[in-house]
Amino acid sequence: xxxxxxxxxxxxxxxxxxxxxxxxxxxxxxxxxxxxxxxxxxxxxxxxxxxxxxxxxxxxxxxxxxxxxxxxxxxxxxxxxxxxxxxxxxxxxxxxxxxxxxxxxxxxxxxxxxxxxxxxxxxxxxxxxxxxxxxxxxxxxxxxxxxxxxxxxxxxxxxxxxxxxxxxxxxxxxxxxxxxxxxxxxxxxxxxxxxxxxxxxxxxxxxxxxxxxxxxxxxxxxxxxxxxxxxxxxxxxxxxxxxxxxxxxxxxxxxxxxxxxxxxxxxxxxxxxxxxxxxxxxxxxxxxxxxxxxxxxxxxxxxxxxxxxxxxxxxxxxxxxxxxxxxxxxxxxxxxxxxxxxxxxxxxxxxxxxxxxxxxxxxxxxxxxxxxxxxxxxxxxxxxxxxxxxxxxxxxxxxxxx
Amino acid sequence: xxxxxxxxxxxxxxxxxxxxxxxxxxxxxxxxxxxxxxxxxxxxxxxxxxxxxxxxxxxxxxxxxxxxxxxxxxxxxxxxxxxxxxxxxxxxxxxxxxxxxxxxxxxxxxxxxxxxxxxxxxxxxxxxxxxxxxxxxxxxxxxxxxxxxxxxxxxxxxxxxxxxxxxxxxxxxxxxxxxxxxxxxxxxxxxxxxxxxxxxxxxxxxxxxxxxxxxxxxxxxxxxxxxxxxxxxxxxxxxxxxxxxxxxxxxxxxxxxxxxxxxxxxxxxxxxxxxxxxxxxxxxxxxxxxxxxxxxxxxxxxxxxxxxxxxxxxxxxxxxxxxxxxxxxxxxxxxxxxxxxxxxxxxxxxxxxxxxxxxxxxxxxxxxxxxxxxxxxxxxxxxxxxxxxxxxxxxxxxxxxxxxxxxxxxxxxxxxxxxxxxxxxxxxxxxxxxxxxxxxxxxxxxxxxxxxxxxxxxxxxxxxxxxxxxxxxxxxxxxxxxxxxxxxxxxxxxxxxxxxxxxxxxxxxxxxxxxxxxxxxxxxxxxxxxxxxxxxxxxxxxxx
Numbered sequence: 001x002x003x004x005x006x007x008x009x010x011x012x013x014x015x016x017x018x019x020x021x022x023x024x025x026x027x028x029x030x031x032x033x034x035x036x037x038x039x040x041x042x043x044x045x046x047x048x049x050x051x052x053x054x055x056x057x058x059x060x061x062x063x064x065x066x067x068x069x070x071x072x073x074x075x076x077x078x079x080x081x082x083x084x085x086x087x088x089x090x091x092x093x094x095x096x097x098x099x100x101x102x103x104x105x106x107x108x109x110x111x112x113x114x115x116x117x118x119x120x121x122x123x124x125x126x127x128x129x130x131x132x133x134x135x136x137x138x139x140x141x142x143x144x145x146x147x148x149x150x151x152x153x154x155x156x157x158x159x160x161x162x163x164x165x166x167x168x169x170x171x172x173x174x175x176x177x178x179x180x181x182x183x184x185x186x187x188x189x190x191x192x193x194x195x196x197x198x199x200x201x202x203x204x205x206x207x208x209x210x211x212x213x214x215x216x217x218x219x220x221x222x223x224x225x226x227x228x229x230x231x232x233x234x235x236x237x238x239x240x241x242x243x244x245x246x247x248x249x250x251x252x253x254x255x256x257x258x259x260x261x262x263x264x265x266x267x268x269x270x271x272x273x274x275x276x277x278x279x280x281x282x283x284x285x286x287x288x289x290x291x292x293x294x295x296x297x298x299x300x301x302x303x304x305x306x307x308x309x310x311x312x313x314x315x316x317x318x319x320x321x322x323x324x325x326x327x328x329x330x331x332x333x334x335x336x337x338x339x340x341x342x343x344x345x346x347x348x349x350x351x352x353x354x355x356x357x358x359x360x361x362x363x364x365x366x367x368x369x370x371x372x373x374x375x376x377x378x379x380x381x382x383x384x385x386x387x388x389x390x391x392x393x394x395x396x397x398x399x400x401x402x
Numbered sequence: 403x404x405x406x407x408x409x410x411x412x413x414x415x416x417x418x419x420x421x422x423x424x425x426x427x428x429x430x431x432x433x434x435x436x437x438x439x440x441x442x443x444x445x446x447x448x449x450x451x452x453x454x455x456x457x458x459x460x461x462x463x464x465x466x467x468x469x470x471x472x473x474x475x476x477x478x479x480x481x482x483x484x485x486x487x488x489x490x491x492x493x494x495x496x497x498x499x500x501x502x503x504x505x506x507x508x509x510x511x512x513x514x515x516x517x518x519x520x521x522x523x524x525x526x527x528x529x530x531x532x533x534x535x536x537x538x539x540x541x542x543x544x545x546x547x548x549x550x551x552x553x554x555x556x557x558x559x560x561x562x563x564x565x566x567x568x569x570x571x572x573x574x575x576x577x578x579x580x581x582x583x584x585x586x587x588x589x590x591x592x593x594x595x596x597x598x599x600x601x602x603x604x605x606x607x608x609x610x611x612x613x614x615x616x617x618x619x620x621x622x623x624x625x626x627x628x629x630x631x632x633x634x635x636x637x638x639x640x641x642x643x644x645x646x647x648x649x650x651x652x653x654x655x656x657x658x659x660x661x662x663x664x665x666x667x668x669x670x671x672x673x674x675x676x677x678x679x680x681x682x683x684x685x686x687x688x689x690x691x692x693x694x695x696x697x698x699x700x701x702x703x704x705x706x707x708x709x710x711x712x713x714x715x716x717x718x719x720x721x722x723x724x725x726x727x728x729x730x731x732x733x734x735x736x737x738x739x740x741x742x743x744x745x746x747x748x749x750x751x752x753x754x755x756x757x758x759x760x761x762x763x764x765x766x767x768x769x770x771x772x773x774x775x776x777x778x779x780x781x782x783x784x785x786x787x788x789x790x791x792x793x794x795x796x797x798x799x800x801x802x803x804x805x806x807x808x809x810x811x812x813x814x815x816x817x818x819x820x821x822x823x824x825x826x827x828x829x830x831x832x833x834x835x836x837x838x839x840x841x842x843x844x845x846x847x848x849x850x851x852x853x854x855x856x857x858x859x860x861x862x863x864x865x866x867x868x869x870x871x872x873x874x875x876x877x878x879x880x881x882x883x884x885x886x887x888x889x890x891x892x893x894x895x896x897x898x899x900x901x902x903x904x905x906x907x908x909x910x911x912x913x914x915x916x917x918x919x920x921x922x923x924x925x926x927x928x929x930x931x932x933x934x935x936x937x938x939x940x941x942x943x944x945x946x
Contacts, residue, residue: 009915009916011912011913011914011915013909013912013913015875015876017841017842018841018872018876020802020805020806020838021902022767022770024650024651024704025763025764025767026647026650026651026697027418027693027760028643028647028691028693029418029521029691029692029693031521031691032640032643032644032691032693032694033595033598033599033637033640033641033643033644034599034602034644034647035599037599037602037603038602038647038651039418041605044897045897045900046863046864046865046868046897046898046900046902046903047865047900047901047902049795049798049799050795050831051792051794051795051798051831052763052792052795052796052798052799053418054418054760054763054764055763055766055767055799056766056767056770057766057770057799057800057802057803057806058802059802059834059835059838059865059869060865060868060869060902061838061841061868061869061872061873061906062902062905062906063872063875063905063906063909063910065905065909075844079875079876079878079880079913081880081913081914081915083914083915083917085915085916085917120917122880122881122914124878124879124880125878126876126877126878193773194773194775194807195808196807196808196809198808198809198810198811225809225812226775226779226804226807226809226812228775228776228807228809230773267808268808268809268810268842269807269808270806270808271805271806271808271838271841271842272805272808272810272841272842272843272844273808274808274844
């Protein structure tokens, strides 16, 4: 604690954004008792805006009057003013500003010392620092100076700042059959006021090509002109990640590619106060493809009842040996196979694939699931069952024409 | 009169903000007021047919390109001057003689004029409508409505309000300085409506509130009268409107809301002319003015209940739109199939469209209190699209709305569009918007330059000087910031000594260590010299 008298005083003010002061528009008709008096006083108020006096959207800047929370990713700015209250000049005034976080001490300002400071003169420092840690921060301001008698004096002041978490980001991954990965990111505003999301982007790892699914065909945001998030509100973003060619040709590599990328979020609040956060590397669960894998690569959405249709599947041998497989086609409701069940497929070499084509006739209208394909590996006596490979809608011919 | 009104193309809010002459005439008002009252006195004797002669002057409230006012009070005075309407006599009446006055009133007001009908029109809710029908059909003196259908207001403030500035001065600067202060009090003016206007004119709002309490006592609605039945007249309701408006202006929201409670939403039957068939034979509509209705709907949002305001404002908007709808269908405002002339219909549509705009503005303000920016932006969009809307000013406001919530690119789009809607080099509006945009981008130096350019165009503009001061602080120039704000005050103390600028200056003084206190006292001295009244919050800041 400082007990001694000092020749200098120190004041610190946090520089959050100013706000726009606004009037309470009280108006009346000229037939009312106060006549035009209220309207005139409103018009002459420097706070009101000419032309839109009755709207309280102001333009008169008001310095911050109440403490405002600071959030991770925002810029912490402060005005530090050292003021000489002494009649005698003070020399070699140096002001050191540090920020102590739970893990480290960051120097924010180390200006060269002011040679002399006369009466009523000030040293002004404005600091800016992007906060990168949550929790208690202490702003430490240390002033050192020499009195007229060359005595070195020094004092310190401490200011506590709590850095809060602004956003809650939840992610979900879907590994699609065709090896695409879908990322669903829910961004929740956990600050006390509304925020405007300026940018939410996925910086994908190099293994994937990313497509944002949050814009319409003509490039407009699906959330409207501005993405405003009220406190506690959640906004959901969707991204599609397509593995690049090198990755998709190598199943082992594909299965091991769990690093998806980082979400980069920029938001703004009161009068443009900006914050920016980047998530840590997002990880997906590595897909287990097994030794033998089959996935649909071509399947019509709509098929006509009692008309033959075909679809294609990719059969991959992911094991280290060549396999000879038998294929069985079991009856499913609403669909008849047009193929031979129990036939032997050509030998599939290790780490290779083949395209298989299947033919069926749809019998019952409605949404149907392609199921009932079985593969038998006689060597291992192991059966692979493929139910729910894909879905198509079966309808009568005239319906389709419509 | 109707002819001239139809000729002018009227931006919707003209009835609130007239031609630019208003400003310069304002100083001469108190003097002119006396003449005006004399004129009204003579008017009172005139007959209704003389009205045609006076017609052109009436329209000044509505017409955009108003003729040069012949006497300085004309703009203020349009309410009483030309429009022969009988109830204006009622409003201006001398309160000293309430009983005689009521008699005169009753005789003359019997039917009411076209302008009155238009202005007072309102659609009562169903319950009130039923009650009003009973009033009209019952034999005189036989219908006694339930007490719950009555509006029973009374002054709740126990004591007269003191001179807040004087008290602060005597506390901080001593009795001697306080004794030098010459502030208008309720006793210094005539105890009537004219005195009330004089107090309001001088900004002595607390004194004016005191006077309204005295005047309401005459109507049996003074202290301790809440909950007791009393009759309402245009004049008593105008006193209440003025009182509650002033309570809001002095930020005494608690008192305002408590005293306003008795009025509800001005939906009770005794607020309608039909409730008093003997006195206002055949006249229909609301005795309370539209301004009062709007004020009461806005009140909850100042008291921390913006959602309540939102409901009430939308209700006012719905009735207003219903009336416009009726007018467009060839009916009267309230849906009555009475015939009105085409010109009158157009005037009425114009008046109510203006009021509709005003209500929409209030809803935007309420949405801002709620921080419901989507609603505010939606309404602003609708306002921009209205016929004759001041697009330039509205787009700029929409841009600032975007800035407020942090949508910088959206703000830029609006500002650009606003700039395009107006030809010529950038004016103050564009430069100020540019400065605000720069602030949102943390470019305080750039913002300062923009405000400085604006200041060159309008050197006496206090808002611009203030904004320059704020930019200087963010740039690390505390002393310069203080100097700019102090210069704003010294160049125009009457207007610059207002709440927000004082708050800014006090904040800067606080940064200047112990000297700040003396400087704040100096500010208080200036306020005492130039202002009749000031909000307590700012006074507390000065001696706190």
